[in-house]
Amino acid sequence: MWTFFGVLLVVFGAGFPAFLPTGLRPIFDPRIVGGKQINITEVPYMVAVVYYGAQYCGGSIISDVVVMTAAHCTPGITERRTKIRVGTSYRSGGGELLPIKKILPHENYEHYLEGNDIALIWMESPLVFTDTVQPVNLPALDFSLDAGVVARVTGWGYLTTNGPSSEQLMAVDVPIVDRDVCYEAFRAWVNMDMICAGFTAGGKDACQMDSGGPLVVNDTVMGIVSWGNGCATPNYYGVYTNVAHFRDWIEDKLENSTWIIHN
Numbered sequence: 001m002w003t004f005f006g007v008l009l010v011v012f013g014a015g016f017p018a019f020l021p022t023g024l025r026p027i028f029d030p031r032i033v034g035g036k037q038i039n040i041t042e043v044p045y046m047v048a049v050v051y052y053g054a055q056y057c058g059g060s061i062i063s064d065v066v067v068m069t070a071a072h073c074t075p076g077i078t079e080r081r082t083k084i085r086v087g088t089s090y091r092s093g094g095g096e097l098l099p100i101k102k103i104l105p106h107e108n109y110e111h112y113l114e115g116n117d118i119a120l121i122w123m124e125s126p127l128v129f130t131d132t133v134q135p136v137n138l139p140a141l142d143f144s145l146d147a148g149v150v151a152r153v154t155g156w157g158y159l160t161t162n163g164p165s166s167e168q169l170m171a172v173d174v175p176i177v178d179r180d181v182c183y184e185a186f187r188a189w190v191n192m193d194m195i196c197a198g199f200t201a202g203g204k205d206a207c208q209m210d211s212g213g214p215l216v217v218n219d220t221v222m223g224i225v226s227w228g229n230g231c232a233t234p235n236y237y238g239v240y241t242n243v244a245h246f247r248d249w250i251e252d253k254l255e256n257s258t259w260i261i262h263n
């Protein structure tokens, strides 16, 4: 029953709970990947990557002209058909839908399981920063987080492994997991290009269409949603691009421009 209303909430977006008495609203809060609804003002660096009009990945603002996302969000897409939606809590409306100039996936990205799952997107024109549009900090090169530190991941992605997506921006707080523990869980693949976060018991995770979105600690983007095994599956974790490991690469790409990198 409540699941049914949860689905309705997704279909009708954030407008739906407005019909309900205030006291009832929390019951309809979709929590299937363990998240909660948040407002863009809490994470003003969060953007939607939109292709042919539909959000399919997340991203984060790292300067007034550059958005960072996952490389696996970029194959096959063209600059002309891709837009970035900034400054909104909603998946398909609000804020501004802006054109881009250049998509630059990591040169050594082949498949996300092999790492280098990072891409930069240059905006057509500089962003105007407001309380809903702000850059996020980048970590120092190879800065590493201790296991147990709580990070926040945000997105409009699936509320369960099989969907649907969320019209309202969602956030979930997940602890950083020791890389060796994560490697053991997947029995392979996890390397220094990646960081893991989540609970052994499962229940809270990023999911499809959250890809490219930010995993943040102290206003610093430590991870990019990259891959996992289903979503929120017990004994597995969410795997994120280890942004600190790519700080040099990011710097290098921004250097040849007059564009400012915010750290």
Ligand code: ARG
Pocket (backbone or CB within 6 Å): 157, 205, 206, 207, 208, 209, 210, 211, 212, 225, 226, 227, 228, 229, 230, 231, 232, 237, 238, 239
């Ligand atoms: N690759 C997925 C995407 O394209 C994101 C997967 C994240 N999965 C997870 N369990 N954390 O949207």
